[in-house]
Amino acid sequence: MRARAHTLQAELAARAGHERQAQTALGLAWYDVEADHSGDPAPMSFSAAHLKGFEGLCELYIGDAAEAHDRFAQAAEALRAPREQVQRAIVTTDQALARIRLREPRAAADLLHGCVAAASTTGGRVPALRLRRARRELRPWRREDWVADLDDHLMDVLGA
Numbered sequence: 155m156r157a158r159a160h161t162l163q164a165e166l167a168a169r170a171g172h173e174r175q176a177q178t179a180l181g182l183a184w185y186d187v188e189a190d191h192s193g194d195p196a197p198m199s200f201s202a203a204h205l206k207g208f209e210g211l212c213e214l215y216i217g218d219a220a221e222a223h224d225r226f227a228q229a230a231e232a233l234r235a236p237r238e239q240v241q242r243a244i245v246t247t248d249q250a251l252a253r254i255r256l257r258e259p260r261a262a263a264d265l266l267h268g269c270v271a272a273a274s275t276t277g278g279r280v281p282a283l284r285l286r287r288a289r290r291e292l293r294p295w296r297r298e299d300w301v302a303d304l305d306d307h308l309m310d311v312l313g314a
Contacts, residue, residue, distance in 0.1 A: 157186035158200045161208035168212040176212045183208070203232035207245040214252055223252035243272035243281035247288050254291045263292065263304045270304075274311040282312065 164179035187202050210225030226249035233242040247269045253262035266288055273281040289308065295301050 155200075157183045157205065160186060161200075161205060164208060164212050168215040171216060173216040176216055180205075180209060180212060201232075203229050203238075204241060206232065207241065207248070210245070210252070211248055214248060214255070219252045219255035223249055223256060226252060239272055240276045240278040240281060243269050243276065243278060244284055246272070247281060247284035250288050251284075251291060254288070259292055259295050260298075260300050262288065263300050266304055267307055270307050270311050285312075 160179045160183035164176045164183065167173075167175035167179060183205055187200070187205050206225050206229035210222045210229060213219070213222035213225060226245050229245045230242050230249060233239075233245060246265055250262040250265040250269065253259070253265065266285065269281060269285055269288075272278075273285055285308070289304070292301050292304070
């Protein structure tokens with residue numbers, strides 16, 4: 155629980171542009187994740203893979219998009235359990251945002267197709283919100299066929 159709270163604190167600080175506070179909160183989150191979890195009633199509810207996703211999010215806002223992309227990819231690869239599908243969709247959508255910032259919008263759209271499927275399967279609210287944000291970031295390329303394909307997929311699956 156503490157690790158999750160620290161990562162949320164890091165995210166808020168990163169979104170506000172406060173790098174030092176974000177890094178401090180991430181450090182505290184790692185301390186909590188690596189601590190002894192004996193007696194924890196839900197030891198796997200927040201893992202190092204979850205934390206990697208938050209590190210990527212902080213990098214996206216206050217660091218390097220390439221580093222953010224790599225952290226998102228690592229987190230998505232590790233989040234494989236059925237109960238982690240929503241978090242995997244969130245991380246992959248954030249990874250697509252990193253691709254857009256790296257000037258790879260077509261690769262971002264390819265990633266987002268998987269996120270559309272995951273959002274429809276899980277019914278997760280946060281992945282759907284992140285998808286909407288990522289699609290807005292693709293507006294400069296709205297006349298491209300691959301964006302139209304993504305829009306069609308969004309409409310077919312989510313009715314968005």
